[in-house]
Amino acid sequence: MTEDFVKTPQVQTLLNQASGLLSEGGDKRLKDITRDLVEAIMTTIVKHDVTQDEFWSAIKFFQEAGPEFGLIVPGVGLEHFLDLVLDARDAEAGQTGGTPRTIEGPLYVAGAPLVEGDVNLTDDPDDTDTLYMTGQITGPDQEPVKDAILHVWHANSKGFYSYFDPTGEQTPFNNRRRIKIGSDGRYAFHSRMPNGYSVPPEGPTDRLMKALGRHGNRPAHVHFFVEAPGYRQLTTQINFGDDPFAGDDFAFATREGLLPVPNRQGESAYIAFDFELQRAKAAGDEGFSARARAEA
Incomplete structure:
Protein backbone atom coordinates (compact mmCIF):
# COMPACT_ATOMS: atom_id res chain seq x y z
CA MET A 1 0.00 0.00 0.00
CA THR A 2 1.24 3.50 -0.85
CA GLU A 3 0.30 6.94 0.45
CA ASP A 4 -1.97 7.33 -2.58
CA PHE A 5 -4.48 5.22 -0.65
CA VAL A 6 -5.33 8.34 1.38
CA LYS A 7 -6.30 10.09 -1.87
CA THR A 8 -8.87 7.44 -2.85
CA PRO A 9 -12.51 8.64 -3.05
CA GLN A 10 -13.54 6.54 -0.06
CA VAL A 11 -10.94 8.07 2.26
CA GLN A 12 -11.41 11.59 0.89
CA THR A 13 -15.16 11.37 1.51
CA LEU A 14 -14.49 10.14 5.04
CA LEU A 15 -12.22 13.12 5.64
CA ASN A 16 -14.81 15.59 4.33
CA GLN A 17 -17.52 14.06 6.51
CA ALA A 18 -15.40 13.73 9.66
CA SER A 19 -14.18 17.34 9.49
CA GLY A 20 -17.70 18.69 8.97
CA LEU A 21 -17.11 20.00 5.47
CA LEU A 22 -20.31 18.33 4.28
CA SER A 23 -22.36 19.73 7.17
CA GLU A 24 -23.99 23.11 7.62
CA GLY A 25 -22.82 25.43 10.37
CA GLY A 26 -19.66 25.24 12.41
CA ASP A 27 -16.39 27.09 12.01
CA LYS A 28 -15.05 26.90 8.43
CA ARG A 29 -11.44 27.54 9.45
CA LEU A 30 -11.61 24.84 12.13
CA LYS A 31 -13.07 22.40 9.60
CA ASP A 32 -10.23 23.02 7.15
CA ILE A 33 -7.54 22.68 9.80
CA THR A 34 -9.11 19.53 11.25
CA ARG A 35 -9.28 17.95 7.81
CA ASP A 36 -5.61 18.62 7.10
CA LEU A 37 -4.49 17.36 10.51
CA VAL A 38 -6.45 14.13 10.26
CA GLU A 39 -5.27 13.58 6.69
CA ALA A 40 -1.67 14.03 7.83
CA ILE A 41 -2.19 11.38 10.52
CA MET A 42 -3.77 9.00 8.01
CA THR A 43 -0.86 9.54 5.62
CA THR A 44 1.62 8.79 8.40
CA ILE A 45 -0.22 5.56 9.27
CA VAL A 46 0.00 4.35 5.68
CA LYS A 47 3.54 5.61 5.01
CA HIS A 48 4.98 3.83 8.05
CA ASP A 49 2.63 0.84 8.01
CA VAL A 50 1.48 1.64 11.54
CA THR A 51 -0.15 -1.36 13.20
CA GLN A 52 -3.29 -1.31 15.32
CA ASP A 53 -1.22 -2.08 18.40
CA GLU A 54 1.08 0.86 17.68
CA PHE A 55 -1.85 3.19 17.02
CA TRP A 56 -3.70 2.33 20.23
CA SER A 57 -0.48 2.43 22.24
CA ALA A 58 -0.02 6.00 20.99
CA ILE A 59 -3.58 6.90 21.99
CA LYS A 60 -2.96 5.42 25.44
CA PHE A 61 0.23 7.47 25.73
CA PHE A 62 -1.61 10.72 25.03
CA GLN A 63 -4.38 9.77 27.43
CA GLU A 64 -1.81 9.24 30.16
CA ALA A 65 0.24 12.31 29.27
CA GLY A 66 -2.36 14.72 30.68
CA PRO A 67 -0.49 17.28 32.81
CA GLU A 68 2.76 16.70 30.90
CA PHE A 69 1.48 17.96 27.55
CA GLY A 70 3.18 21.26 28.43
CA LEU A 71 6.51 19.41 28.46
Whole structure:
Protein backbone atom coordinates (compact mmCIF):
# COMPACT_ATOMS: atom_id res chain seq x y z
CA MET A 1 0.00 0.00 0.00
CA THR A 2 1.24 3.50 -0.85
CA GLU A 3 0.30 6.94 0.45
CA ASP A 4 -1.97 7.33 -2.58
CA PHE A 5 -4.48 5.22 -0.65
CA VAL A 6 -5.33 8.34 1.38
CA LYS A 7 -6.30 10.09 -1.87
CA THR A 8 -8.87 7.44 -2.85
CA PRO A 9 -12.51 8.64 -3.05
CA GLN A 10 -13.54 6.54 -0.06
CA VAL A 11 -10.94 8.07 2.26
CA GLN A 12 -11.41 11.59 0.89
CA THR A 13 -15.16 11.37 1.51
CA LEU A 14 -14.49 10.14 5.04
CA LEU A 15 -12.22 13.12 5.64
CA ASN A 16 -14.81 15.59 4.33
CA GLN A 17 -17.52 14.06 6.51
CA ALA A 18 -15.40 13.73 9.66
CA SER A 19 -14.18 17.34 9.49
CA GLY A 20 -17.70 18.69 8.97
CA LEU A 21 -17.11 20.00 5.47
CA LEU A 22 -20.31 18.33 4.28
CA SER A 23 -22.36 19.73 7.17
CA GLU A 24 -23.99 23.11 7.62
CA GLY A 25 -22.82 25.43 10.37
CA GLY A 26 -19.66 25.24 12.41
CA ASP A 27 -16.39 27.09 12.01
CA LYS A 28 -15.05 26.90 8.43
CA ARG A 29 -11.44 27.54 9.45
CA LEU A 30 -11.61 24.84 12.13
CA LYS A 31 -13.07 22.40 9.60
CA ASP A 32 -10.23 23.02 7.15
CA ILE A 33 -7.54 22.68 9.80
CA THR A 34 -9.11 19.53 11.25
CA ARG A 35 -9.28 17.95 7.81
CA ASP A 36 -5.61 18.62 7.10
CA LEU A 37 -4.49 17.36 10.51
CA VAL A 38 -6.45 14.13 10.26
CA GLU A 39 -5.27 13.58 6.69
CA ALA A 40 -1.67 14.03 7.83
CA ILE A 41 -2.19 11.38 10.52
CA MET A 42 -3.77 9.00 8.01
CA THR A 43 -0.86 9.54 5.62
CA THR A 44 1.62 8.79 8.40
CA ILE A 45 -0.22 5.56 9.27
CA VAL A 46 0.00 4.35 5.68
CA LYS A 47 3.54 5.61 5.01
CA HIS A 48 4.98 3.83 8.05
CA ASP A 49 2.63 0.84 8.01
CA VAL A 50 1.48 1.64 11.54
CA THR A 51 -0.15 -1.36 13.20
CA GLN A 52 -3.29 -1.31 15.32
CA ASP A 53 -1.22 -2.08 18.40
CA GLU A 54 1.08 0.86 17.68
CA PHE A 55 -1.85 3.19 17.02
CA TRP A 56 -3.70 2.33 20.23
CA SER A 57 -0.48 2.43 22.24
CA ALA A 58 -0.02 6.00 20.99
CA ILE A 59 -3.58 6.90 21.99
CA LYS A 60 -2.96 5.42 25.44
CA PHE A 61 0.23 7.47 25.73
CA PHE A 62 -1.61 10.72 25.03
CA GLN A 63 -4.38 9.77 27.43
CA GLU A 64 -1.81 9.24 30.16
CA ALA A 65 0.24 12.31 29.27
CA GLY A 66 -2.36 14.72 30.68
CA PRO A 67 -0.49 17.28 32.81
CA GLU A 68 2.76 16.70 30.90
CA PHE A 69 1.48 17.96 27.55
CA GLY A 70 3.18 21.26 28.43
CA LEU A 71 6.51 19.41 28.46
CA ILE A 72 5.86 17.16 25.48
CA VAL A 73 5.03 20.09 23.16
CA PRO A 74 8.45 21.77 23.58
CA GLY A 75 10.18 18.39 23.82
CA VAL A 76 9.14 17.41 20.29
CA GLY A 77 10.08 20.86 18.96
CA LEU A 78 6.59 22.23 18.34
CA GLU A 79 6.87 25.22 20.67
CA HIS A 80 10.22 26.24 19.15
CA PHE A 81 8.71 25.72 15.69
CA LEU A 82 6.05 28.31 16.55
CA ASP A 83 8.86 30.78 17.34
CA LEU A 84 10.48 30.02 13.99
CA VAL A 85 7.14 30.63 12.24
CA LEU A 86 6.70 33.96 14.05
CA ASP A 87 10.26 34.96 13.13
CA ALA A 88 9.61 34.14 9.48
CA ARG A 89 6.35 36.09 9.47
CA ASP A 90 8.13 39.07 11.02
CA ALA A 91 10.85 38.90 8.38
CA GLU A 92 8.24 38.82 5.61
CA ALA A 93 6.60 41.90 7.15
CA GLY A 94 9.93 43.69 7.49
CA GLN A 95 9.69 43.69 11.30
CA THR A 96 13.15 42.78 12.56
CA GLY A 97 15.39 43.50 15.53
CA GLY A 98 14.84 43.30 19.23
CA THR A 99 15.64 40.63 21.79
CA PRO A 100 14.96 37.16 20.38
CA ARG A 101 11.76 35.48 21.46
CA THR A 102 11.85 31.95 22.76
CA ILE A 103 9.50 29.46 24.34
CA GLU A 104 7.38 30.27 27.38
CA GLY A 105 7.22 26.77 28.80
CA PRO A 106 4.36 25.46 30.94
CA LEU A 107 5.31 26.80 34.39
CA TYR A 108 4.22 30.45 34.48
CA VAL A 109 1.73 31.41 37.20
CA ALA A 110 -0.37 34.55 36.86
CA GLY A 111 -0.76 37.03 39.68
CA ALA A 112 2.79 37.27 41.05
CA PRO A 113 3.37 40.25 43.39
CA LEU A 114 3.91 43.58 41.59
CA VAL A 115 7.00 45.23 43.08
CA GLU A 116 9.46 48.05 42.38
CA GLY A 117 13.14 48.77 42.90
CA ASP A 118 15.95 46.30 43.48
CA VAL A 119 13.78 43.24 43.93
CA ASN A 120 14.37 40.03 45.88
CA LEU A 121 12.62 37.15 44.08
CA THR A 122 13.37 34.44 46.63
CA ASP A 123 11.22 34.00 49.73
CA ASP A 124 12.41 30.57 50.88
CA PRO A 125 15.76 29.47 52.34
CA ASP A 126 17.93 27.92 49.64
CA ASP A 127 21.50 26.83 50.27
CA THR A 128 23.08 28.04 47.04
CA ASP A 129 24.75 31.09 45.51
CA THR A 130 23.03 34.43 44.96
CA LEU A 131 22.15 35.55 41.44
CA TYR A 132 22.24 39.27 40.68
CA MET A 133 20.71 40.39 37.40
CA THR A 134 20.57 43.95 36.04
CA GLY A 135 19.91 45.66 32.74
CA GLN A 136 17.76 48.07 30.81
CA ILE A 137 14.62 47.77 28.70
CA THR A 138 14.83 49.88 25.55
CA GLY A 139 12.99 50.33 22.28
CA PRO A 140 14.35 49.99 18.73
CA ASP A 141 16.02 53.43 18.88
CA GLN A 142 17.59 52.63 22.24
CA GLU A 143 15.05 54.84 23.99
CA PRO A 144 14.26 53.79 27.58
CA VAL A 145 10.89 52.07 27.73
CA LYS A 146 8.57 53.69 30.26
CA ASP A 147 5.92 51.94 32.34
CA ALA A 148 7.16 48.46 31.49
CA ILE A 149 6.31 45.40 33.54
CA LEU A 150 8.97 42.68 33.70
CA HIS A 151 7.61 39.26 34.68
CA VAL A 152 10.35 36.98 36.06
CA TRP A 153 10.16 33.35 37.16
CA HIS A 154 12.66 30.55 37.65
CA ALA A 155 13.32 27.32 39.53
CA ASN A 156 15.05 26.87 42.86
CA SER A 157 18.40 25.12 43.35
CA LYS A 158 16.68 21.73 43.11
CA GLY A 159 15.20 22.57 39.71
CA PHE A 160 11.66 22.90 41.11
CA TYR A 161 9.22 25.76 40.52
CA SER A 162 6.84 27.10 43.15
CA TYR A 163 3.29 25.80 42.57
CA PHE A 164 4.78 22.81 40.69
CA ASP A 165 7.19 21.56 43.36
CA PRO A 166 6.57 17.85 44.04
CA THR A 167 8.00 18.28 47.55
CA GLY A 168 5.39 20.93 48.40
CA GLU A 169 8.06 22.87 50.29
CA GLN A 170 8.01 26.21 48.44
CA THR A 171 5.87 29.13 49.49
CA PRO A 172 3.52 30.77 46.94
CA PHE A 173 5.32 32.89 44.35
CA ASN A 174 8.81 31.91 45.49
CA ASN A 175 11.15 33.05 42.68
CA ARG A 176 8.26 34.80 40.90
CA ARG A 177 7.68 38.54 40.60
CA ARG A 178 6.30 41.23 38.33
CA ILE A 179 8.66 44.20 38.42
CA LYS A 180 7.33 47.69 37.67
CA ILE A 181 10.04 49.51 35.74
CA GLY A 182 10.80 53.20 36.15
CA SER A 183 11.12 55.88 33.46
CA ASP A 184 14.79 55.00 32.83
CA GLY A 185 13.88 51.45 31.78
CA ARG A 186 16.32 49.92 34.24
CA TYR A 187 15.68 46.82 36.33
CA ALA A 188 17.54 44.95 39.05
CA PHE A 189 16.73 41.81 40.98
CA HIS A 190 18.47 39.16 43.00
CA SER A 191 17.50 35.62 43.94
CA ARG A 192 18.95 32.28 44.89
CA MET A 193 20.64 30.61 41.94
CA PRO A 194 18.32 28.37 39.89
CA ASN A 195 19.34 24.96 38.68
CA GLY A 196 18.39 23.10 35.54
CA TYR A 197 15.95 20.24 35.73
CA SER A 198 14.92 17.04 34.04
CA VAL A 199 11.39 15.97 33.15
CA PRO A 200 9.65 13.79 35.77
CA PRO A 201 11.43 10.39 35.90
CA GLU A 202 9.46 7.56 34.26
CA GLY A 203 6.67 9.98 33.31
CA PRO A 204 5.21 10.21 29.78
CA THR A 205 7.73 12.82 28.62
CA ASP A 206 10.68 10.87 29.99
CA ARG A 207 9.45 7.66 28.37
CA LEU A 208 9.02 9.43 25.02
CA MET A 209 12.46 11.03 25.16
CA LYS A 210 14.11 7.69 25.98
CA ALA A 211 12.21 6.00 23.14
CA LEU A 212 13.58 8.69 20.82
CA GLY A 213 17.11 8.19 22.14
CA ARG A 214 17.07 11.66 23.72
CA HIS A 215 17.34 13.11 27.23
CA GLY A 216 14.85 15.36 29.01
CA ASN A 217 17.22 17.88 30.59
CA ARG A 218 17.09 21.67 30.62
CA PRO A 219 19.97 24.00 31.54
CA ALA A 220 19.65 26.56 34.33
CA HIS A 221 17.53 29.42 33.00
CA VAL A 222 15.36 32.41 33.85
CA HIS A 223 12.02 33.18 32.17
CA PHE A 224 10.70 36.63 31.23
CA PHE A 225 7.65 38.37 29.88
CA VAL A 226 8.15 42.05 29.03
CA GLU A 227 5.12 44.26 28.43
CA ALA A 228 4.86 48.02 27.95
CA PRO A 229 2.38 50.44 26.31
CA GLY A 230 3.20 50.97 22.66
CA TYR A 231 5.53 47.97 22.37
CA ARG A 232 5.17 44.34 21.38
CA GLN A 233 4.91 41.95 24.26
CA LEU A 234 8.07 39.82 24.47
CA THR A 235 8.25 36.23 25.70
CA THR A 236 11.81 35.04 26.21
CA GLN A 237 14.27 33.39 28.58
CA ILE A 238 18.00 33.21 29.12
CA ASN A 239 19.91 29.94 29.42
CA PHE A 240 23.11 30.11 31.45
CA GLY A 241 25.88 29.83 28.90
CA ASP A 242 28.17 27.82 31.18
CA ASP A 243 25.60 25.12 31.94
CA PRO A 244 26.49 21.70 30.44
CA PHE A 245 23.06 21.53 28.77
CA ALA A 246 23.16 25.09 27.38
CA GLY A 247 23.74 23.77 23.87
CA ASP A 248 21.57 20.69 24.25
CA ASP A 249 18.31 21.88 25.78
CA PHE A 250 15.64 19.22 25.35
CA ALA A 251 13.05 22.01 24.96
CA PHE A 252 15.00 23.83 22.19
CA ALA A 253 14.84 27.18 24.03
CA THR A 254 18.51 28.05 23.43
CA ARG A 255 18.84 30.88 20.92
CA GLU A 256 21.69 33.13 19.86
CA GLY A 257 21.66 36.24 22.01
CA LEU A 258 20.07 34.46 24.97
CA LEU A 259 23.12 32.68 26.41
CA PRO A 260 24.82 35.00 28.94
CA VAL A 261 27.57 33.44 31.02
CA PRO A 262 27.21 34.39 34.70
CA ASN A 263 30.19 36.20 36.19
CA ARG A 264 30.74 33.95 39.19
CA GLN A 265 32.57 35.46 42.15
CA GLY A 266 32.64 33.44 45.33
CA GLU A 267 29.05 32.82 46.41
CA SER A 268 27.60 35.32 43.94
CA ALA A 269 26.92 35.34 40.22
CA TYR A 270 26.21 38.41 38.10
CA ILE A 271 24.42 38.74 34.79
CA ALA A 272 23.95 41.99 32.87
CA PHE A 273 21.25 41.60 30.24
CA ASP A 274 19.35 44.24 28.27
CA PHE A 275 15.97 43.79 26.58
CA GLU A 276 15.14 45.54 23.32
CA LEU A 277 11.46 45.68 22.41
CA GLN A 278 9.86 46.17 19.02
CA ARG A 279 7.19 48.81 18.61
CA ALA A 280 3.61 47.58 18.42
CA LYS A 281 1.99 47.98 15.02
CA ALA A 282 -1.45 47.02 16.31
CA ALA A 283 -3.13 46.97 19.72
CA GLY A 284 -3.06 43.18 19.74
CA ASP A 285 0.75 43.22 19.64
CA GLU A 286 0.87 44.45 23.23
CA GLY A 287 -1.06 41.49 24.66
CA PHE A 288 -0.22 37.92 25.58
CA SER A 289 -1.08 34.84 23.56
CA ALA A 290 -4.29 32.96 24.41
CA ARG A 291 -2.31 30.10 25.97
CA ALA A 292 -3.92 28.65 29.10
CA ARG A 293 -1.81 29.57 32.14
CA ALA A 294 -1.88 28.56 35.78
CA GLU A 295 -3.32 30.98 38.30
CA ALA A 296 -2.71 31.12 42.03
